Amino acid sequence: MTEGQKKPFIVREIREEFPALRQQVYGKNLIYFDNGATSQKPQVVLDAINKYYSKDNANIHRGVHYMSQKATTEFEEARKIIQKYIHARKSEEIIFTKGTTDGINLVANSFGELLSPGDEILISAMEHHSNIVPWQMLCQRKQLVLRVAPINKKGELIIEEFDKLLTKKTKLVAVTHISNTLGTINPVKELVQKAHAVGAKILVDGAQSIQHMPIDVKDMDCDFFVFSSHKVFGPTGIGVLYGKEDLLDRMPPYQGGGDMISRVTFERTTYNELPHKFEAGTPHIAGGICLGEAIKFLSGMDIDAIQAHERELAHYAQDMLDTFEGMRIIGEAKKKTSVVSFIMEGIHPFDLGTLLDKQGIAVRTGHHCTQPLMDFFGIPGTVRASFAFYNTRQEVDTFIEAVERSIQLLK
C-alpha cells in the first residue's frame, strides 16, 4: 500500500486485528463499550511490543553499541511519526510523558512557574479531574485564581459566560477537546483565538479526541496539546505533550535527572535542549515505539469512514435508549462524539452496570472522574457506553436487549 492510500474500512475485517475482542466473559461474547477508559490494541502493536523486548531492547540516547543506537533510532522515529500525525512543526515540540495527567502536571508545574500571584487560570465545568486538580494545586502554591466557565444542561460550554471570565488577568486556559462523560466536542479553534486575543496561553486536553478525529495542532494553534497512548490503540504508561517550541524553551524543567541535563557539577547543572529537557530518566521506550506503531495503524485507516461509522453507532444507541421510559441521556450537545452517558429514573447506575457486566457488556459507571459534572446534573453517576470503530450495530442491539433485561430485574 502506498503512502496516502487508506485501507477500506470494513468493521468485520478490522475487528479481526484486535485479539482482545475475541473473548467471552461470564460465558457471553465480550461487548467492549468502554473505549473512553482505554482502547484495545491491534495485532501490529502487540507484535511491536513483543519484537522490542525480544530483539531491540536497549537503553536509548546514551549508548554506543548497536542495540542502543537501533532503539534510539526507533524511539526518535516514533516521535517524528507522532509529530507528523498531529502536524506539529518540529519533533522537538513532541514531549513524551507518562500520559495525559502527567502532561498536564508538567505544564502546571513548569509553565506555572512563570506565573505571578493574582494571575488567573480558566477551565470549564466539564473537565476531568486531571484537568482540574493540577490547576487547583498550582493556584494554591502560587496564589493564583481559578475560574470555571459554566456549561448548560445540554452539556455545552456557554460561550458568553466563557467570554466574561476570559480577561487580561487570564494567563492560561485549560479545556477539554471532548468531554469523556458527555461526549461534547468543544469549539477549540475558536477558544484558542479568544485566549490569544487576551494574551493567554491555552492547553487542550486531547485524551478523548485523539482516538476519534484527526488532530492538527498548527491549524488549532493551541499552545499545549496532551493525550495518552492507551486511548489511541497504543500501550499504557506513555503519552504526549505537544508544546510550541518558543514556549517550551522558556519553561523551566519539570523533573530532574539523567537525560534532561547538559552538564552536571555539584556547583551548577545546565539543562539539555528540547525535547530532552522535559524527559528525565529512562522513558517507556517500548511504549513510545509502539505508540508510533499505533499512530501508523490509525493513519492508514479511512478516517472519514471511521467517523461516519462511530456517529451512526452513537445515534443508533441513543435513539434506542430513548425508547425506555424514564431514560435520561446526560450530554446532548449539538456536536458530540461516540459517547452515550445515561441514567434511568429509579435505577442506580452501579446496579445497571453490574447486570450489563454479567451479560458480557463492558460499560463504565460512576462519576467518570468528573464529580463536579455529577453535582451539576444532580445525579450520583451515569452509565457510559463509549464506542470505537471496531464496535458494531449488532453489539448495540445486544446491549439494548441487555439493558431491557436489566431494567426488568431492577424495577
Next chain:
Amino acid sequence: MTIAEKQQDIIDEFALFDDWMEKYEYIIDLGKDLPAIDPSKKTDDRLIEGCQSRVWLDAAIADGKMIFTADSDAIITKGIIGLLIRVMNNETPENVATLDLHFIRDIGLQEHLSPTRSNGLVSMVKRMKMEAVKQMMH
C-alpha cells in the same frame, strides 16, 4: 445458629442458581426486601462513600451482641449488605472482629469485596469490624 452454619446456609441457597443473572435476581430481591435505614440515621458520620455506590451503616450493641442496620443507594449493594448483616448480626464483638466472610468468595461475589473495587462495601465491612473492636475495648 453458629456463624459457620449461617455462612453455609447462604452458600447452599446460591448453589441452586444456574447462571449469573439468576444469582443477581436473588440478590436484587434481597436488596428490595432489606428494610431501609431510619432516615434519621442517614447522617454524615454513618455515611461510607464509595466510588460506585454509597452505604450508610449504623452499629449498636444489645445484650453483648452487635446489631447492624445498613442501607445503600444501589439495590445490588443493598442485597449484599443483607447477606453480610445476616451473618454478622447478633454475634459478639470478638466474633465480628475476627470473622472471615468466606461465603462471599464461595458464592462467587468476591469482586464486590475486593479491595480494588471502589464501592462502599469494602469500607463498610472494615467499619463493622472497627465498631466491633471499639465494643471490645469498652
